[in-house]
Amino acid sequence: MRLKREKEAIILAHNYQRPEIQDVADFVGDSLELSLRAAQVDAKVIVFCGVNFMAETAAILNPEKKVLIPDPNALCPMASMLPADLIKLYKRKYPGVKIVLYINTLAEAKAYCDAVCTSANAAEVVNNIDSEVVLFGPDVNLAKYAQMKSNKKIIPIPRGGFCPVHKLFKKDDIIRLKELYPDAKAMAHPECDPEVWEVSDFVSSTSKMHRESLTSKARKFIVATEIGLLHRMKKDRKDAIFIPAYEEAICVNMRLHTLEKVYLCLRDEKYEIKLPEKVVLRAREPIEFMLQMR
Ligand code: SF4
Numbered sequence: 001m002r003l004k005r006e007k008e009a010i011i012l013a014h015n016y017q018r019p020e021i022q023d024v025a026d027f028v029g030d031s032l033e034l035s036l037r038a039a040q041v042d043a044k045v046i047v048f049c050g051v052n053f054m055a056e057t058a059a060i061l062n063p064e065k066k067v068l069i070p071d072p073n074a075l076c077p078m079a080s081m082l083p084a085d086l087i088k089l090y091k092r093k094y095p096g097v098k099i100v101l102y103i104n105t106l107a108e109a110k111a112y113c114d115a116v117c118t119s120a121n122a123a124e125v126v127n128n129i130d131s132e133v134v135l136f137g138p139d140v141n142l143a144k145y146a147q148m149k150s151n152k153k154i155i156p157i158p159r160g161g162f163c164p165v166h167k168l169f170k171k172d173d174i175i176r177l178k179e180l181y182p183d184a185k186a187m188a189h190p191e192c193d194p195e196v197w198e199v200s201d202f203v204s205s206t207s208k209m210h211r212e213s214l215t216s217k218a219r220k221f222i223v224a225t226e227i228g229l230l231h232r233m234k235k236d237r238k239d240a241i242f243i244p245a246y247e248e249a250i251c252v253n254m255r256l257h258t259l260e261k262v263y264l265c266l267r268d269e270k271y272e273i274k275l276p277e278k279v280v281l282r283a284r285e286p287i288e289f290m291l292q293m294r
Pocket residue numbers: 016051075076077078079104163164165166226251252253254
């Protein structure tokens with residue numbers, strides 16, 4: 001921690017990080033919470049423990065700071081499903097139609113959209129955008145979830161974008177666990193398939209699941225998201241029991257960061273996120289659209 005002080009650094013960690021990384025982080029949260037924190041952060045260096053699109057967002061919001069990622073191979077497969085070239089193609093196919101992108105996209109893709117959203121505010125962003133038809137990507141399940149809460153017409157791009165981790169959750173597992181723990185509240189992430197939401201009691205982002213676990217009267221929770229979130233929940237609500245809906249729901253990309261890599265990246269100031277200035281300028285606007293809605 002001396003090193004952190006010397007470098008005037010701050011460590012931000014996503015909810016899906018290894019427990020030991022969450023424990024040394026200055027702030028733990030989901031994409032929205034981390035974006036907000038990145039926008040306010042008072043430090044020279046940000047060590048971002050998350051996948052690359054998250055560190056890119058921090059770099060876009062903090063062009064004067066050094067944003068480092070402990071392992072540069074931490075990529076999100078879902079973000080890679082909607083590259084910038086594909087967005088340009090959709091723009092030609094649907095001229096004039098506004099594009100809302102999930103924050104789980106690369107900076108070069110964000111540079112071509114009108115607004116960015118997270119799983120915590122997808123419907124709110126769609127409802128606030130000046131367009132009755134909205135192209136939305138890359139997660140088809142989040143597009144369906146936003147559609148349920150919006151009167152606008154949402155067209156998912158691409159047709160089959162998904163998170164391989166949230167696809168692991170099955171409706172039957174939730175039903176079985178609910179039978180085993182009848183007094184438990186089942187919580188699911190919108191990236192899960194709709195049939196999983198249908199048998200869950202609460203569907204939302206990891207930040208809202210975490211908040212729900214703090215304020216709910218329930219003392220048992222079945223959690224259908226990456227198992228890293230359970231560490232934060234258990235730490236913050238000691239009188240409750242948290243049951244993973246599927247114990248193998250692990251995002252291998254998030255887990256590439258280790259304590260040793262965090263230390264080395266800070267010590268050597270390596271793996272800095274560097275983006276072309278044009279991309280930073282263009283991607284900043286749709287991110288700020290979302291942040292200004294708060
Ligand atoms: S959990 Fe899914 S969406 Fe999140 S970083 Fe991993 S692969 Fe990407």
